[in-house]
Amino acid sequence: MNYTPRAVDANLREMLRGLPAVSVEGAKAVGKTMTAGRLARTTIRLDRREEAELLALDPSRLRRDPTPVLIDEWQLMPESWDLVRRAVDDGAGAGAFLLTGSATPRARIHSGAGRIVRVRMRPMSFAERQVETPTVSFASLLADGRADIGGNTEVGLGDYAEEIVRSGFPAVRAQDGVHRRDSLDGYLTRIVEHDFSELGHVVRRPKVLEAWMTAYAAVTGTTATYEAILDAATQGIGDKPTRPTTAAYRDTLERLWILDEVPAWVGSRNRLASLTQTSKHFLADPALAARLLGVGSGALVDQPQPGKIVARDGTLLGALFEHLVTLSVRVHAEVERARVLHLRTKGGEHEVDLVVERDDGKVLAIEVKLNPLPGDKDVKHLRWLREKLGDDLLDAVVVTTGPLAYRRPQDGIAVVPLALLGP
Structure with a gap:
């Protein structure tokens, strides 16, 4: 299978230039082995019994083999984590080790803090799937200043x-x-x-x-x-x-990285004191949720007449579309070292689907709507949050299924089709 570039690629290359050991973690089948393997000169696959046995017999090979050394599925031999940690303590240089893991084992291991840096890898974002050429940069939305918003797409409800x-x-x-x-x-x-x-x-x-x-x-x-x-x-x-x-x-x-809940945002600098602390529920991939519920694309949308696609079950499609957007935003946020959270007041008066927080406490607020052309009702919570946060709100965005990316003239809130949102 040909390799499709992933958002984490550049981060991994940069990290290996300065860090001795990086662990790429996530659910099985997200592409960890292929992504990490492209950067490795030696690969030890612990899901192959003979390779695990050879490493157990001769752990010193980790310091002799050409680096970076990739230890794939390290959780199958938890002691391999400590072998890497000790090699780092003994002076392993930058780019010495890559690890991939599909689970966190119960075995007692050292946390690796200060020695092994963890990176979360998720299923492919919409941009990584190369369905459309993005025109709006997530990094620019999260940066200081007003991001440029523009572009159009023919990707529609049926495609999502x-x-x-x-x-x-x-x-x-x-x-x-x-x-x-x-x-x-x-x-x-x-x-x-x-x-x-x-x-x-x-x-x-x-x-x-x-x-x-x-x-x-x-x-x-x-x-x-x-x-x-x-x-x-x-x-x-x-x-x-x-x-x-x-x-x-x-x-x-x-x-096993199958649950991927979005934690609650509790407010920066104590400006909001009445926020719930309950997480929002998501699986690793919206396709897993769809299969558990037994629905295909035909159960989500209908075509009442040629050229017209409508939601068959708007509530379910809306939830799964939010899942797809959330997955995509988290992939982009991982690259930017930003946290993805959600906001909900305790009484439910206000909710913002996603709050992306930089390490300085400033945030990007995102609402997700099936409506291709969001109206004032669709942005009321974003306007409320802007009033509360002032300059700490970097930007406010509605991610939609529509054809155009633009800023609303009445309030400057960005409207961005998911297909046009890229890294």
Whole structure:
């Protein structure tokens, strides 16, 4: 499979010029091995038993092999993490080690703080999928000053519905529709039947775990309580799983990088004191949510007449479109070393879908709307936040499914189709 450039590429190259060890972490199939492997001169794949055995027999090879040395799927041999950490302590130079990991093991290991720098890699953003040529730079939106907004696209609602179910996993999206669905179903089955046990978690009632994951997918983009998710997952089940059991589900799914929740923004410099601290629920990829819910693109959009595409289930499509936007924003924010959060007041009077925070506390606010031409109602929370934050608000953006990128003349809020948002 030909390599598709990823947003993290430039960051990894830059980090290896100054850091001895970098760990690229994320869910299986996001492309970690291919991305890191392009920078490595030596690759040790610990998912191959003979390579793991050779490293166990001769760990000193890490200091002899040509660098960077890539240790792929390090969690399968947790002691490899400590081997790298000790090599760094002993003076390994910049660019000595790359690690990739698809899970955080239960084994007790040193945190690696100060020795191994972690980088999160996610499924492909919309820009990385090369569906359209972006015209609006995320980096410029997050920078000081007023970003240029412009461009047009023919990517529309039907295309976004297709991209939601097509997945951001490189190998999965390369397949046709039937095989892609089979691959995603197999991915989800593997989580339940194999990956949990690989981390030492025995799933005694796999159907309950599958139902919990489906209920979780159904609350995509919301702050629903875990009690509500459990109730939805266990309707009709007399012997319900305990809270510790479902808490263990969450813990393991987080360690597998399958849950990718957006934390709440609690306000910079104490200007906002009434914000909820509940995270918003998202999986690693919107295609996983769609498969758990059993929906394809045809269940999300309809074509009542030639050339006209409309939402069949606006609530579900809106949630999954927000998932796709959130994934894309997080990929771009990782490159910029910025945090992605959400805002909601405790009473629910105000909500902002995404708040991207720089390390100086200044933020970019983003609302997500299916509406191709957002009106005043669609930007009211962005206007409210601008009044509250003043100069600490770098910019305000509505990401849409529309054809044009522009600034609204009445308030200067940027309107950007997702297809035109690039790094």
